[in-house]
Structure formats: structure tokens, C-alpha cells
Amino acid sequence: MLRRAFTAMGTDIEVLLDADPGERAERALDRAEAEFERLEQVMSRFRDDSELSRLNREGSIAEASPDLVRVVELSLEARDATEGRFDPTVHDAVVAAGYDRTFDAVAPATIADPVEAPARCGGAVHVTGPTIELEPGIRLDLGGIGKGYAADRVAELLAVAGPCLVNAGGDIAVRGGSWPVGVTDEITLELTRGGLATSGRDRRRWLRNGEEQHHLIDPATGLPAAGTPIRVTVVADSAAAAEVAAKTAFLGGTVDLPQVVVTAEGTTVLAGGLA
Amino acid sequence: MTDTSHRLYAVVIAVVVFFLSWAAVAAKPWATAKPDPRLAALAQREQRLRYDAKLVQQVVDNRMVAYRMALKARKAQIASIKAQAAAAQARALQVSQSTAQASQSSQSPAASSVRVVNLPPLTITRTS
Numbered sequence: 080m081l082r083r084a085f086t087a088m089g090t091d092i093e094v095l096l097d098a099d100p101g102e103r104a105e106r107a108l109d110r111a112e113a114e115f116e117r118l119e120q121v122m123s124r125f126r127d128d129s130e131l132s133r134l135n136r137e138g139s140i141a142e143a144s145p146d147l148v149r150v151v152e153l154s155l156e157a158r159d160a161t162e163g164r165f166d167p168t169v170h171d172a173v174v175a176a177g178y179d180r181t182f183d184a185v186a187p188a189t190i191a192d193p194v195e196a197p198a199r200c201g202g203a204v205h206v207t208g209p210t211i212e213l214e215p216g217i218r219l220d221l222g223g224i225g226k227g228y229a230a231d232r233v234a235e236l237l238a239v240a241g242p243c244l245v246n247a248g249g250d251i252a253v254r255g256g257s258w259p260v261g262v263t264d265e266i267t268l269e270l271t272r273g274g275l276a277t278s279g280r281d282r283r284r285w286l287r288n289g290e291e292q293h294h295l296i297d298p299a300t301g302l303p304a305a306g307t308p309i310r311v312t313v314v315a316d317s318a319a320a321a322e323v324a325a326k327t328a329f330l331g332g333t334v335d336l337p338q339v340v341v342t343a344e345g346t347t348v349l350a351g352g353l354a
Numbered sequence: 355m356t357d358t359s360h361r362l363y364a365v366v367i368a369v370v371v372f373f374l375s376w377a378a379v380a381a382k383p384w385a386t387a388k389p390d391p392r393l394a395a396l397a398q399r400e401q402r403l404r405y406d407a408k409l410v411q412q413v414v415d416n417r418m419v420a421y422r423m424a425l426k427a428r429k430a431q432i433a434s435i436k437a438q439a440a441a442a443q444a445r446a447l448q449v450s451q452s453t454a455q456a457s458q459s460s461q462s463p464a465a466s467s468v469r470v471v472n473l474p475p476l477t478i479t480r481t482s
Contacts, residue, residue, distance in 0.1 A: 080476075093477055226482055249482035261475030269471040279481035310481055314468045322482065337468050353470060 083108045087115035088226055089125065090248025094233070097256050098241035107240035111233045115247075118232065121146050122225040124170065134211055135170065135218040143211050150221050150228050150319075152206055157224065157323040164332045165323045166298035168200050170218035173296055176303055200298040222294075226250045227276055227322035234318075245318075250276045252318040262312045262339045263347055274318030278325035279310025279341070297330055304330055309341040313351075 081096040081104050094111050098104040121144055123129045130147050134140045140147075154167035202217030213219065226247040234252035237243040242256030251260060252274040259267045260275060268275065278295060280303075297304040311328040314337040315321035321336075328334040337351040 090482065095476060223482060244477060246477045246479070247482070249480040251477070251479055258477070259471055259473040259475045261478035267471050267473055267475045268468050269473065270468050272467040275468075275479055277479045277481050282481040312479055349470070353468070 081108065083112065085112055085115075087112075088119045088123065088229060088247060089222075090226065092248070093246040094237065095244040095246075095258070096237055096241055097243065104240055107237055111237050111245070114233050114236055115229055118146060118225070118229040122150060122221045122229075124220055124222065131219060131221060134213065138215060139210065139212040141210050143209050145209075146228075146232075148206060148209055148211065150225055151204065151211055151219065153228065153319055153323075154219070154221060154224055155204055155206070158201075161323065161327040161332055163201060163298050164327045164330045165224075166200050167219045167221055167224070168202050168204065168217050169296040169298055169301075170220040171216075172200055172298075172301040173220050173294060175301070176294070176296065200296070200301050223250075223276075223278070223322050223326060224319055227252075227274065227317070227319035230318040231274060244270075247318070250274070250318045250322050263341065266339055266347065266349070268312075268314065268337075268339070268353070270314065273314065273316045274321040275312060275314045276318055276321035276325045277310055277312040278322070278329040280304075280307060281309050281341075295326065295329060306343070307331070308343055309345065311341075312339040313337070 081098060081100060083094045083096075085092050092112075092115055094108060096104055096108060098107070119129070120126065121130045124131055124135065126132060130140065130144060134143070134147070143151075151167065154165070157165040158167065199216065202214035204214070204217065204219070205212040227250040230245045230247040230250045230252040233247075234243055234245045234254045237245065238254035242254065244251060244253045244256075244258045244260075251258075251270065253270050253272060256271070258270045260270055261267050262277070280295060295304050295307070296302065307329055311325050313321050313324040313328055313334060315324050324334045324336050324338075328338060328340070335351060337353045338349075339353065340348045340350065342348060
């Protein structure tokens with residue numbers, strides 16, 4: 080079992096490859112790392128020269144890369160399928176909540192900015208071929224689904240070298256093999272295909288004007304979601320789909336997929352066919 | 355002079371007549387030509403070879419007929435096996451589709467890819 084850990088997309092990445100050690104396997108792991116770097120350069124909102132930053136700055140982009148187009152399309156499909164619970168247009172709301180820089184920079188500080196009015200979510204986004212246009216005043220945050228998409232893409236790349244698992248900060252994609260994944264201290268799920276993701280308010284949280292904030296915005300209010308479980312882990316056919324489903328379930332939507340929910344009271348509940 | 359010339363002509367004619375007679379006698383027109391035994395042997399050999407060739411052709415024709423019949427039977431056998439295999443595949447597909455439909459109606463596709471285990475985790479998921 081080969082393991083490589085590195086940092087990309089503002090989170091810890093772990094890649095497991097069930098292959099004999101050697102030059103071929105090392106090349107595959109190198110490709111995996113390079114692919115994360117490439118996709119971060121496409122979808123990061125923290126890099127000024129990324130494609131997403133250019134789109135958010137200029138409101139449109141004429142020759143977007145196929146990856147950006149695909150992730151935006153996936154996000155919009157998810158927005159329709161979840162009746163707006165998952166929404167990529169929460170960028171300004173996340174920034175208004177104080178998550179306006181990489182989380183490493185946000186977390187240590189207690190932000191004491193004046194509280195802004197809730198940002199508007201749900202604006203129009205048009206994708207026509209390689210052209211993406213945003214409604215004026217709307218910006219995209221592809222952080223969650225982008226990590227899931229990247230995990231799926233890298234797992235596809237690695238699969239030629241052997242059974243693999245890609246863990247992008249909790250968004251997990253597997254191809255081949257059986258992979259025990261720890262969900263809580265007591266529960267381990269064995270995943271044989273597809274993906275798994277966790278959404279919650281137990282991490283990526285910070286204090287602003289003395290109030291705890293977290294990064295999961297409810298698009299209906301434009302504010303960090305309240306009255307939610309602590310966290311939800313969902314298994315789906317891909318990491319990107321699991322990410323969407325986990326966020327939807329976290330925000331109270333109905334998700335008919337295997338899931339582990341840690342309720343606000345701290346009780347762990349298995350649902351969706353898990354027992 | 356005239357006598358000498360006449361004598362000379364007479365001698366020449368006599369010589370010519372002599373040689374013509376010699377040639378005629380030497381040709382033995384009264385004798386019948388005997389057949390060459392080598393030609394006869396060759397003709398005999400040719401006849402024998404023609405007979406052998408006919409025998410070989412008959413054997414080849416018989417074998418060809420037998421081969422064509424065996425080929426036809428084999429093709430029929432292969433077609434039958436293929437038809438049986440296709441029927442079996444169609445039945446298997448039908449069964450798997452109905453199984454998949456039954457499984458889909460009872461649980462989501464993702465449910466078949468995951469189960470709770472009591473193993474040490476290789477990695478952990480957390481809020482992304």
C-alpha cells in the first residue's frame with residue numbers, strides 16, 4: 080500500500096494506492112499531486128490568477144476550461160436537484176461571514192468586523208459551451224464540490240495504476256478494492272466504489288464579534304446555517320455527488336442515500352440502508 | 355570435237371543416273387519401318403499415368419465430398435451452440451435486470467457499495 084500526503088485546495092490531501100512500489104506507482108502519485116495543483120489553479124477563490132477568480136472578478140469568461148465548465152454545470156444541476164439547498168452562488172455570503180481568506184488565515188483570528196447585511200444567493204449563472212456568465216453582483220464558491228470533483232478526477236487518473244482511494248479533506252473517492260473509512264470514533268464504513276463526503280459545523284468555524292461562525296451557508300438566509308446536525312456523512316456514486324448530498328442533508332434536505340448523521344445532541348444515527 | 359562432247363555428256367548422264375539409282379536402292383522403299391521401342395514405352399507410361407491420375411482424382415473428389423459434408427455439419431453445430439449461448443445470455447441479462455430492478459426498489463445504488471465494518475480505518479473523513 081502506497082500513501083502520499085500533501086496539501087492542496089486549502090486542505091490535507093491523502094492518496095492511497097494499492098500497487099507494488101516502483102517507478103510506475105510513483106509516477107502515478109506524481110500525476111495525482113500535479114492534477115490537484117492544476118485543478119486548484121482552476122477553481123480556487125483564494126488565488127487571484129485562478130480561472131474562478133477571473134470569472135468572479137469579470138462576471139464572465141469566454142474560454143473557460145472544460146473542468147471549470149463541468150464543475151459549474153454540476154453545481155447548477157445540484158442547485159436544481161436540491162431545490163436550492165446546494166448553491167454555488169454563496170460566495171459573497173461566505174465572505175460576509177468572515178471566510179474571506181484561506182482557512183489557515185481565518186481560524187487563528189477572532190474577526191471583529193462590522194456585521195454586513197446577508198449576501199444575496201441564488202443569482203443566475205449561464206453556461207453556453209465554454210462561456211460562463213454570472214448575473215451582475217453574483218460570485219461563485221466552488222470550494223466543496225470542487226474538492227469532490229478533484230477527488231473523483233484524481234481517482235480516475237490513479238485507477239490505471241491500481242485500486243486507489245483519494246481523500247481531499249474528507250471528500251473521498253475510491254476506485255477498486257475495499258477501503259475502511261473512519262466516519263466517527265465508533266463507526267467505520269467499508270467503501271468499495273463511488274465516493275463519500277462529510278459536511279458539518281465541527282470544523283472550519285471561527286469567531287466573529289464573539290459569535291461562532293461556520294462555512295456552511297444556508298442559501299435561503301445567506302447566513303451560516305443554524306439548527307443543523309453537527310455533521311453528516313453521505314455515500315454516493317461519486318465524491319462530488321456525496322458532497323452535494325452531504326450539504327443538502329446538513330441543511331435539512333431529504334437524501335435517500337447511505338448516511339451517518341451526528342445530531343445536534345451528539346447522537347450518531349445511521350440511515351439510508353446502513354445498519 | 356563433236357564426238358568428244360557427246361561422249362562427255364553421255365558419261366555425265368551415266369554418272370547422274372548411277373547415283374540416282376544408288377539413292378533409290380539405298381532408301382529401301384520395299385522395307386516396312388519397325389516401331390521404336392522407346393516410343394512404345396513412353397506411350398505405355400503415359401497411359402499408366404493417366405489411369406493413376408484418374409484414380410487420384412476420384413479419391414480427391416470423394417474426400418472433398420466427405421469434407422464438405424463434415425463442414426456443413428460443423429457449421430450447423432456451431433450455429434446451434436451460438437444460438438444456445440445467445441439465449442442463455444439473454445436469459446441471464448433478463449435475470450440480472452430484474453435483480454437490479456428489485457435491488458433498486460429496495461435500496462439506493464450507493465448502498466451496495468458500503469457497509470459498516472469493524473476494521474481499523476485506513477483513512478478518515480471529516481468536515482471538508
